Amino acid sequence: EPEVTQTPSHQVTQMGQEVILRCVPISNHLYFYWYRQILGQKVEFLVSFYNNEISEKSEIFDDQFSVERPDGSNFTLKIRSTKLEDSAMYFCASSLPGQGVIGSGANVLTFGAGSRLTVL
Amino acid sequence: AQTVTQSQPEMSVQEAETVTLSCTYDTSESDYYLFWYKQPPSRQMILVIRQEAYKQQNATENRFSVNFQKAAKSFSLKISDSQLGDAAMYFCAYRSRNRDDKIIFGKGTRLHILP
Numbered sequence: 360e361p362e363v364t365q366t367p368s369h370q371v372t373q374m375g376q377e378v379i380l381r382c383v384p385i386s387n388h389l390y391f392y393w394y395r396q397i398l399g400q401k402v403e404f405l406v407s408f409y410n411n412e413i414s415e416k417s418e419i420f421d422d423q424f425s426v427e428r429p430d431g432s433n434f435t436l437k438i439r440s441t442k443l444e445d446s447a448m449y450f451c452a453s454s455l456p457g458q459g460v461i462g463s464g465a466n467v468l469t470f471g472a473g474s475r476l477t478v479l
Numbered sequence: 480a481q482t483v484t485q486s487q488p489e490m491s492v493q494e495a496e497t498v499t500l501s502c503t504y505d506t507s508e509s510d511y512y513l514f515w516y517k518q519p520p521s522r523q524m525i526l527v528i529r530q531e532a533y534k535q536q537n538a539t540e541n542r543f544s545v546n547f548q549k550a551a552k553s554f555s556l557k558i559s560d561s562q563l564g565d566a567a568m569y570f571c572a573y574r575s576r577n578r579d580d581k582i583i584f585g586k587g588t589r590l591h592i593l594p
Contacts, residue, residue, distance in 0.1 A: 392581060402570060402584040415581060448522055466512045466574065468582050470524035
């Protein structure tokens with residue numbers, strides 16, 4: 360079964376450092392997402408990406424965050440200057456269009472295993 | 480804006496018994512999808528079951544079934560014959576069908592399976 364792959368699985372960084380989290384979505388998917396989950400809390404939407412641009416972003420996704428799909432396969436999340444409160448699990452997800460054929464899986468987001476970010 | 484509410488932070492069930500996790504949501508849309516995702520200790524998000532709002536028939540996947548009450552905006556998950564491997568955090572989630580939209584999650588219910 361196709362998978363969404365995320366690297367690294369765990370990254371430890373110093374406050375103020377730049378971090379890039381990488382994701383390889385499922386190859387025929389068109390919509391890409393980043394979510395984060397602070398330990399013990401809910402899964403929060405950060406950003407969605409389609410057709411090489413951001414479709415929607417949350418209040419969390421401020422100027423310190425950026426996303427990119429540099430080569431048609433990878434989808435990256437960059438945090439320019441990490442803060443302690445950025446420590447969280449970051450999930451990448453991808454999907455086909457939500458208005459696809461019912462039952463085809465088109466309305467499902469497939470998540471990666473997550474990248475745990477620890478900011479010291 | 481849509482919201483998803485899970486009112487049970489934690490639940491416990493005896494192995495082999497049946498448990499129901501509750502979820503309510505709020506939306507002004509008539510067409511949407513609802514999901515239950517499972518997050519085991521590995522923290523991976525695994526799709527358990529999904530429901531299209533236009534379908535009156537409740538979705539089932541082996542031991543997992545839902546009770547979808549559209550008028551009440553309720554979407555509960557029933558797990559039959561609970562197994563130790565079912566122990567996890569369970570998230571109820573909503574996705575609009577009108578746009579290629581993000582998923583909105585509830586806060587989750589942690590399910591403990593008692594041997």
